Amino acid sequence: MKTKIHFIVNPISGKGKNELCPTLLATYFPEADYDLVIKKTEFANHATQLTNSSMEEEAEIIVACGGDGTINEVASCVVNTSIVLGILPMGSGNGLASNLKIPKNRGKGLSIIRNRNITSIDTATINGSPFFSNTGVGFDAHVISDYEEKARRRLFSYVQSTFRTLKKFNTGPVEVSCDGFRETFSPFLLFVSNSNEMGYKMSLTPKASLQDGLLDLIIVPKLSRLKLIYFTILFLFKKHHWMKEVKFKQVNKLKIKSLDDTVLKIQKDGGLFVPDSPDIEIVLYPENLKVCVP
Structure with a gap:
């Protein structure tokens, strides 16, 4: 019986103009052994619809071809099922793919899917909505908000959004509680990570693991301008843990509450x-997503 593999392609991820050539696919997946389907997204959240239809069509492997956003949409559908997630990184950051050591080289990526070396990884939800790499409240969220307003999405655009956000960023007080820990503060950064990379080879949580049953939490309160510069320099050299203001914890669930509603x-x-509420709950679920890895 042929193996059914469906490819969900986001044509505008990363540098855009992403294509998946049927002739190339045939080189790795002979027609005698595989039943292949290529679907292209056309609008926001379309990958979710396409993945759901592929599940109804009994695809055994569904491959997310795009960046972390596309992977999130596809993986959110297949989590807690027997369907295997494949990844062809075509985005700009590709944080989850990099953590899983899945290369951007198209041929190598297809070989990984063909070889079907499958592992199970942890996933998490924020107010019930799945995430697989990381989530954050504070500066990074406001940078993403600015970044998504721009037509061109490149590393330079991300840097521009970072500097724009620095000029106007402000977040009110929050209460964080987890495993007996409770603290109230106004965050510069409140970052929760399942993986050890954010994208672009950058990391706030280099010791995080997709298979340890824990989320890595980093808390950075509001900083003076001078300390912010110092934090940025340390972060670039992966030494931000040197700052006494920076706190790390490993948790399997936590709650965040906006104190000004x-x-x-x-x-x-x-x-x-x-979210639709000032109250946020983040929960980890161990090894409930099957993924093709090298």
Whole structure:
């Protein structure tokens, strides 16, 4: 019986103009052994619809071809099922793919899917909405909000959004509680990570693991301008843990409450997520997503 593999392609991820050539696919997946389907997204959240239809068509492997946002949409559908997630990184950051050591080289990526070396990874939800790499409340969420307003999405655009956000960023007080820990503060950064990379080879949580049953939490309160510069320099050299203001914890669930009842901006796997409540709950679920890896 042929193996059914469906490819969900986001044509505008990363540098855009992404294509998946049927002739190339045939080189790795002979027609005698595989039943292949290519679907292209045309609008926001279309990958979710396409993945759901592929599940109804009994696809055994569904491959997310795009960036972390596309992966999030596809993986959100297949989590807690027997369907295997494949990844062809075509985005700009590609944080989750990099953590899983899945290369951007198209041929190598297809070989990984063909070889079907499958592992199970942890996933998490924020107010019930799945994420797989990281989520954050504070500066990173506001940077993503600015970034998503721009037509061109490149590393330079991300840098521009970072500097624009620095000039206007402000978040009110929040209460964070987890595993007996409770603290009230106004965050510069409140970052929760399942993986050890954010994208672009940058990391706030280099020790995070997709298979340890824990989320890595980093708390950075509001900083003076001088300390902010110092934090940025340390971050670039992966030494931000040197700052006494920076706190790290490992948790399997946590709650965040906006104390001024503001609905907080949140980034989730590199995309903007606005909850419908000032109260936020983040929960980890161990090894409930099957993924093709090298």
